[in-house]
Amino acid sequence: MEFPVYIWLGPWRIHPHVLFEALSYFIGFRLYLWTRRPSEMSKLAGLQILGGTILGAAIGAKMLYYFEDPAATWEQLRQGNLLWGGKTIVGGLLGGLIGVELAKKWAGWKSSTGDDFVYPLIVGMAIGRIGCFLTGLEDHTYGIATSWIIGVDFGDGILRHPAQLYEIGFLLALGLILYPLYRSSRKAQPGPDGYISGKMFQWFMAGYLAFRFVIEFIKPTPHPYFGLNNIQLACIAGLIYYGWLLVRRGGDGSRIRANKPAAG
Incomplete structure (x- = not known):
């Protein structure tokens, strides 16, 4: 297979990243x-x-990307480059969380809105990762060199971990694991104070952030923060938040106290 794997639609040759991201x-x-x-x-x-x-989500995806290689980012900014390219899913998820919570407070909305986004996010992210895989080396989402039989040569003669496929597999498995919570979420009704828990979204975020923390160890990206990279630091922050949230709510998503809205 030659990367990138362009997609032909009649006379048009479309780059896989563009097509699958759309x-x-x-x-x-x-x-x-x-x-x-x-x-x-x-x-x-x-x-x-x-x-x-x-x-x-837009701000979070860009801001976290800037911390992937701080020295390179600073050099680019010093030269007047605005760094339009590059973004991260983890930054988008965490930035989107902050944005939605601030907007909900502004709009006066109490119930969780996160559960409705879980399966759309899983499906959308999995489709996007197909484009990342078909793009090959250009996308910088592949893994380090490996001798495993599942190693993929993305065009430089080196067999690498297909980290994009690992993520697709994880997302599909996570979707199956969360299905019981999806069914209970469909039946959930607001309590007397108007709150809905958002338990499914909380477990989705905790699961995905834990996966990304682990998978980043086989990514050939700089790890300048005591052996960790920017994604892993963000994952730790997110896991602390969602771990606290789930423990304080006993893992059942019930509200912490009557005057505090559910996250997600």
Whole structure:
């Protein structure tokens, strides 16, 4: 196989990263519209929360990327380059979380909105990783060299861990594991104070962040922070938050106290 694996649609040759990233957004959003629970949220509140999510995700994805190689980032900025390229899924997820929580507080919405996003995120991320795999070396999402039989030569003559495929497999397994929570989430009704737990989203985030923390050890990216990289530091911060959240709520997603909204 020669990388990148371009996709031909009639006379057009489309780069796999462009195609599958577009598909991930489109299919993920359509799945969200199809599976979301009925809600009494006003259109204005919905737009405010959507805007907060998108803005937070965009900022988080870029800001975390800047810390991948601080020296290189500083040199690029010193030369006047704005570093338009590059983004991270972990930064997008954590930035989106901050954005949505701030927007919910602004809109006065108490219930969790995260559970409705879990399967759209899983499907969208898995589709996006297909594009990362087919792009090969250009995407910088591959793993370090390996002698395993599943090693893939992305074009430089070195067999590498197909980290993109590992992530797709993990996301599919996580989707199966979370299915019982999905069914209970569909039946959940707001309590007398209007809160819904968001338990499914909390476990999704904890699971994905734990996976990314581990998989980053086989990524050929700089690890300048005491043997860790920027993604792993963000994962640790996110795991501390969600670990605290789940422990304080006994793992069942119940609210911490009556005047505090559920995260996610």
